[in-house]
Amino acid sequence: MSSGLIHGRVTLFLLLVLLPISLAPEAMAQQSAGPTVPLGLPPIPWPEDNPYSPARAELGKILFFDGRLSANGVVSCAFCHEPAHAFAATLPLSIGVDGKFGTRHAMTLINRAWGKSQFWDGRAPTVEAQILSPLTNPDEMGMTTDGAVLKIRSIKGYAPLFTAAFGDSTITYDRITKAIANFERTIVSGNSAYDRYLAGDKSALTKQQKDGLDFFNKKGECAECHAGHNFTTEKFANIGVGMDRPNPDPGLAGITKKRSDFGKFKVPTLRDLTARAPYMHDGSVKTLSAVLDLYAKGGEPNPHLDTRLSPFYLDEETKRALLAFLDSLNGEGWQKITPPSTLPH
Numbered sequence: 001m002s003s004g005l006i007h008g009r010v011t012l013f014l015l016l017v018l019l020p021i022s023l024a025p026e027a028m029a030q031q032s033a034g035p036t037v038p039l040g041l042p043p044i045p046w047p048e049d050n051p052y053s054p055a056r057a058e059l060g061k062i063l064f065f066d067g068r069l070s071a072n073g074v075v076s077c078a079f080c081h082e083p084a085h086a087f088a089a090t091l092p093l094s095i096g097v098d099g100k101f102g103t104r105h106a107m108t109l110i111n112r113a114w115g116k117s118q119f120w121d122g123r124a125p126t127v128e129a130q131i132l133s134p135l136t137n138p139d140e141m142g143m144t145t146d147g148a149v150l151k152i153r154s155i156k157g158y159a160p161l162f163t164a165a166f167g168d169s170t171i172t173y174d175r176i177t178k179a180i181a182n183f184e185r186t187i188v189s190g191n192s193a194y195d196r197y198l199a200g201d202k203s204a205l206t207k208q209q210k211d212g213l214d215f216f217n218k219k220g221e222c223a224e225c226h227a228g229h230n231f232t233t234e235k236f237a238n239i240g241v242g243m244d245r246p247n248p249d250p251g252l253a254g255i256t257k258k259r260s261d262f263g264k265f266k267v268p269t270l271r272d273l274t275a276r277a278p279y280m281h282d283g284s285v286k287t288l289s290a291v292l293d294l295y296a297k298g299g300e301p302n303p304h305l306d307t308r309l310s311p312f313y314l315d316e317e318t319k320r321a322l323l324a325f326l327d328s329l330n331g332e333g334w335q336k337i338t339p340p341s342t343l344p345h
């Protein structure tokens, strides 16, 4: 018998014996498989180090709505990611604690559970890691991680919520981000008319919506980038938005430093579009009709424009069909999330 095999068996044995002991109180705090997702979505992928628990998601929701996590006490996550607006901002560009406008639009937080990267330029890998940026950005919440921890520790009412969520009342930055991320993964949208159509109910879409779907997939080539259950390939593309202005946002190139990535932004989901105008990374496009006009002219011309975009003729009837199809992507889930009735004292 090779030593590798023996070694393997010993490791397996040790693993089986030690596994129950190694489960930290965190992991023991009542977990569950997670909330059921609406039709059309795969199960939520819960990370091993942050499994779903109702108490953890509830704590995360409270933190999400608590402005005391910011330097001036009022800029909560929900301040920019407005719950009634599909967790996106109504303003094109967001305003933080210093009253200054940022340079990008606060996008929807629906279906982040399946996102492969976070931000328009994908610079954060997970929703847990993403939180550092808004929290410490002087133009957003203007806090430090230590400042946030001290603030939450000073609010007595948080201790029992951390015990319920993590097994003991210790408040750390890591736990704050885990709770918020746990909550974020519950912000979902599915069971749209299109999901029901895909699941076999051929009457779920009207004739007009089916025409729109056909154009979306074929002539419009929209599904080149907006594909899959969340209508995004999770990749980055340059469709030219903002490239006609002086000093345009470099997008992905700001991270990769590659010239060819200039003006590329993450392909966003197309779910619940009508609940969350304006559109694009800079919130510069006010209506869906204007989005379609942009695609019909083949995107905004610039040296790095995606070669998959080409102008097409869009008559009024086709436009109405496409808009009707986009309407069929409006789903349900996130609407049931209500702000906490009170915040801890």
Ligand code: HEC
Pocket (backbone or CB within 6 Å): 064, 075, 076, 077, 078, 079, 080, 081, 094, 095, 096, 097, 102, 104, 105, 106, 107, 108, 109, 112, 115, 117, 118, 119, 120, 121, 127, 130, 131, 134, 135, 139, 140, 141, 180
């Ligand atoms: C001042 C407004 C503001 C606040 C407050 C804010 N955000 Fe954001 N959020 C934004 C903007 C703007 C972006 C896009 C920034 C970018 O892409 O560079 C964003 C992006 C995100 C993303 C990426 C989504 C995606 O599709 O890639 C997540 C997740 C997110 N925010 C969660 C949060 C959480 C959690 C909080 C609270 C800890 C928070 N935000 C607070 C404005 C804000």
Ligand code: HEC
Pocket (backbone or CB within 6 Å): 107, 216, 220, 221, 222, 223, 224, 225, 226, 236, 237, 238, 239, 240, 241, 265, 266, 267, 268, 269, 270, 273, 278, 279, 280, 281, 282, 288, 291, 292, 295, 306, 308, 309
């Ligand atoms: C080459 C890839 C690509 C193709 C093809 C494409 N899109 Fe997009 N789409 C994007 C990217 C990237 C963005 C975000 C751009 C930005 O913010 O600057 C976007 C944004 C959008 C938005 C705004 C969503 C939001 O949350 O702000 C809508 C609506 C949209 N596309 C619909 C369509 C339709 C309809 C078609 C077909 C006519 C289409 N797209 C074809 C890549 C693509």
